[in-house]
Amino acid sequence: MKKVLVTGGAGYIGSACSEYLLDRGYDVTVFDALITGHRDAVDPRAKLVEGNLADRPLIIDVCRRGQFDAVMHFAAFSLVGESMKNPSKYFGNNLANAINLADAAVEGGVKTFVFSSTAATFGQPEKVPISENDRQIPINPYGESKLCFEKVLSWYSRIYGMKYAALRYFNAAGATVLHGEDHRPESHLIPIILETVRGKREKLMLFGDDYDTPDGSCIRDYIHILDLAQAHELALAAPESGHYNLGTGNGLSVFEIIRAAEEVTGKKVNFEIAPRRPGDPARLIACSDKARSALGWKPKYESALDIIESAWKWQLKFPEGYAK
Ligand code: UDP
Numbered sequence: 001m002k003k004v005l006v007t008g009g010a011g012y013i014g015s016a017c018s019e020y021l022l023d024r025g026y027d028v029t030v031f032d033a034l035i036t037g038h039r040d041a042v043d044p045r046a047k048l049v050e051g052n053l054a055d056r057p058l059i060i061d062v063c064r065r066g067q068f069d070a071v072m073h074f075a076a077f078s079l080v081g082e083s084m085k086n087p088s089k090y091f092g093n094n095l096a097n098a099i100n101l102a103d104a105a106v107e108g109g110v111k112t113f114v115f116s117s118t119a120a121t122f123g124q125p126e127k128v129p130i131s132e133n134d135r136q137i138p139i140n141p142y143g144e145s146k147l148c149f150e151k152v153l154s155w156y157s158r159i160y161g162m163k164y165a166a167l168r169y170f171n172a173a174g175a176t177v178l179h180g181e182d183h184r185p186e187s188h189l190i191p192i193i194l195e196t197v198r199g200k201r202e203k204l205m206l207f208g209d210d211y212d213t214p215d216g217s218c219i220r221d222y223i224h225i226l227d228l229a230q231a232h233e234l235a236l237a238a239p240e241s242g243h244y245n246l247g248t249g250n251g252l253s254v255f256e257i258i259r260a261a262e263e264v265t266g267k268k269v270n271f272e273i274a275p276r277r278p279g280d281p282a283r284l285i286a287c288s289d290k291a292r293s294a295l296g297w298k299p300k301y302e303s304a305l306d307i308i309e310s311a312w313k314w315q316l317k318f319p320e321g322y323a324k
Pocket of ligand 1: 080171187188189190192204205206207208218219220254277280
């Protein structure tokens, strides 16, 4: 049985990925500071170490004792706007603390490191769909902190022989039966739309309808968290280190997501056009051919309706999100 350390396993994608691994017989230890994560999101079959990656002796000790085959690193801050106001928070956690984890993985003899990277490492893309070799010029500290850590891993792999996969998620979305999106405050499009439908909030502020896109709103590539989880498992078995862009390849505008949510819920979405949100590129769409060919990745949720439906079911089951 493979032993995996999942940092950020109490968060949105980390909790779904832990569930996916546990369902497939992996032994999972979650390491989480429970700052943005939720204790209730930690799968009861996993062991939980409550700790912060800033605590270098602790994470080194956990990795030395754990005899993990792999580390999956989800623990990070992920809000673009916040990173523009507080870059130190992003470079401190997403880079400096992540280096503590990389060192601990080396000390613990971990063979494989799977890293949650992001489309934000590409900044304003020169073209879409974006492939792995396109230029990475981040336009915010969040994307830069993730790109820096991709480079750290590349050097660690050359120097220490630790294999790694940097998985660049496009827009993670959807839910499993048990695990869904519960950010506080919520800033992501699909949960905000669904909260609006439920009357939990009055309306969606639609950030910009004057982009250079067919309907004027931003286009994103929404990918289900279980499809991301599948890529993580496949990355464990990959023979070599690599970078992979993960998305469906279908770009959907904010208006298209609103219409899809109306179809799924049977209700109207109340929204108001608001100014553009700083740092939002007009289009982000992944070319995931490499993940499909090199990893054998096959996303199961190709339709936005299915993705939104899973998120909708989760919100109906957990109307207040995770208990605090
Ligand atoms: N968006 C919006 N209103 C919101 C939240 C998001 O119009 O309250 C738009 C945002 O401008 C972007 C898309 O929805 O074009 C997806 O945003 P989200 O924050 O979900 O993910 P991001 O693309 O920033 O990773």
